[in-house]
Amino acid sequence: MLTAIAITVDGLGFAAWLFLSSVGLTLIYGVMRILNIAHGGFYALGAYSSAWAIGLYATTGSPIVFSFLLIPLAALIAGLASGLLVERGVLKFMYGRDEVLMVLVTYAIFLILEDATKLIWGTESYVAWQPAFHFGTIDVFDIPYTVYKFIIISVAIIVGIALYIVLNKTRVGKLLLVVIEDREISAALGINVTKFFTVTFVVGAVLGALGGAITAPEISVSPGIGAEIIVLSFAVIVIGGMGSIGGAMIGALIVGFARAASVHLYPPAELFSIYLVMAAVLAVKPYGLFALAESRKI
Numbered sequence: 001m002l003t004a005i006a007i008t009v010d011g012l013g014f015a016a017w018l019f020l021s022s023v024g025l026t027l028i029y030g031v032m033r034i035l036n037i038a039h040g041g042f043y044a045l046g047a048y049s050s051a052w053a054i055g056l057y058a059t060t061g062s063p064i065v066f067s068f069l070l071i072p073l074a075a076l077i078a079g080l081a082s083g084l085l086v087e088r089g090v091l092k093f094m095y096g097r098d099e100v101l102m103v104l105v106t107y108a109i110f111l112i113l114e115d116a117t118k119l120i121w122g123t124e125s126y127v128a129w130q131p132a133f134h135f136g137t138i139d140v141f142d143i144p145y146t147v148y149k150f151i152i153i154s155v156a157i158i159v160g161i162a163l164y165i166v167l168n169k170t171r172v173g174k175l176l177l178v179v180i181e182d183r184e185i186s187a188a189l190g191i192n193v194t195k196f197f198t199v200t201f202v203v204g205a206v207l208g209a210l211g212g213a214i215t216a217p218e219i220s221v222s223p224g225i226g227a228e229i230i231v232l233s234f235a236v237i238v239i240g241g242m243g244s245i246g247g248a249m250i251g252a253l254i255v256g257f258a259r260a261a262s263v264h265l266y267p268p269a270e271l272f273s274i275y276l277v278m279a280a281v282l283a284v285k286p287y288g289l290f291a292l293a294e295s296r297k298i
Contacts, residue, residue: 001141002141002142002143003264003265005140005141005143006143006260006264007257007260007261007264007265008257008260009140009143009145009149010256010260010263010264011253011256011257011259011260011261012153012253012256013145013149013150013152013153013256014255014256014259014260015156015252015253015255015256015257016152016153016155016156016157016252016256017152017156017211017214017215018232018233018236018251018252018255018256019156019159019160019236019248019249019252020152020155020156020159020207020210020211020214020215021043021208021211021212021215021229021232021233022211022232022233022234022236022237022248022251022252023159023160023163023207023245023248023249024039024042024203024204024205024206024207024208024211025039025204025208025230025233025234025237026236026237026240026242026243026244026245026247026248027163027200027203027204027207027245028200028201028204029237029242029243030180030242030243030244030245031176031179031180031196031197031200031243032197032200032201033099034091034099034102034106034201035099035102035103035106035242036106036204037103037106037107037109037110037230038086038106038107038109038110038113039106039110039204039205039208039230039233040110040113040208040226040227040228040229040230040233041082041109041110041112041113041114041116041117041226042078042079042082042083042113042204042205042208042209042212043208043209043211043212043225043226043229043230044113044114044117044212044225044226044229045078045079045082045113045116045117045209045212046074046075046078046079046208046209046210046211046212046213046216047212047213047215047216047219047221047225048078048117048120048121048126048212048216048221049074049075049077049078049209049213050070050071050074050075050128050212050213050214050216050217050221051126051127051128051216051217051221052074052121052126052128053070053073053074054067054070054071054128054130054131054216054217055126055127055128057070057130058130064130064131064133064134065134067130067131067134068131068134071131071210071213071214071216071217072210072213074209074213075206075209075210075212075213075214076206076209078209078213079202079205079206079207079208079209079210080202080205080206082113082205082209083201083202083203083204083205083206084198084202086109086201086205087197087198087201087202087205088198090105090109091105091106091201092194092197092198095197110226110230113226114223114226114227117223117226118223123222123223124222125220125221125222126216126220126221126222127220127221128216128217128221129217130217131148131217132146132148132217132218135147135148135151138150146218148217148218149218152214152215152218155214159207159210160245160249163245164245164246167245175191175196176196176200178191179191179193179196180243211229212225212229232255232274235251235255235274235275235278236248236251236252236255237251237288238251238278238281238282238288239251239254239255239277239278239281239282239288239289240252240254240288240289240290241285241287241288241289241290241291242287242288242291243291244288244290244291246290247288247289247290247291250289250290251288251289254277254281255274255277255278258273258274258276258277259273259274261273
């Protein structure tokens with residue numbers, strides 16, 4: 001019974017982190033058809049910005065509870081600045097090119113962002129434990145968990161609901177669906193496709209940075225975290241179906257519970273279990289569980 005509870009809570013916590021880290025990646029692909037390897041760089045920038053800001057705030061002696069507010073602020077600044085720079089400075093010149101070329105370009109950007117984080121913050125690890133420590137722990141059937149873990153789960157749910165409402169219940173969301181369906185017809189109808197691309201990419205970058213920023217208090221922020229998250233994020237969006245927000249949520253849950261189950265039942269299979277699940281899903285659904293329909297011009 002206790003093992004089942006531990007798997008459930010740990011699975012939800014890991015899934016929430018994965019969803020926040022990968023939803024921006026699948027959003028960008030769904031709209032722009034760009035497999036954005038640079039997403040790992042946005043995650044790392046968010047994590048470093050958050051950890052640095054929280055550490056600096058802690059030295060002032062101010063109430064720790066307010067340090068939590070620095071997390072979304074750091075994600076917004078890091079994601080907005082880097083997203084705009086990458087999209088306006090590089091990607092706008094590459095639209096319409098071959099998808100493989102776009103992958104190579106975003107991979108190059110990822111390497112640049114990795115080096116940029118080292119230049120700005122150095123190669124030492126940052127530990128921003130203050131927000132997670134401040135909220136303390138809570139017992140779930142006598143198993144202690146940090147309250148911060150449930151905060152991350154709540155944030156993931158809020159982000160998922162907000163994206164659903166924006167994409168399905170607002171005029172902007174409906175126009176975005178038109179752009180996804182046919183860029184050329186959208187432009188002919190007077191829709192500013194370039195503006196939608198810019199906004200989508202920046203929102204995706206901010207979401208990636210938020211995934212890193214909100215995770216920073218629970219991990220040691222060090223070089224290489226961007227590469228780690230991009231691999232796991234691809235597993236999530238491939239399972240759920242590339243371009244599907246709902247698929248990213250289901251994919252995150254599947255990966256989260258697979259990892260939690262392996263950790264508690266057979267730890268050596270932790271990483272292997274994620275890719276085993278991905279292979280099993282793709283064997284049945286080659287394009288993922290909820291892949292968006294691809295339009296074909298005749």
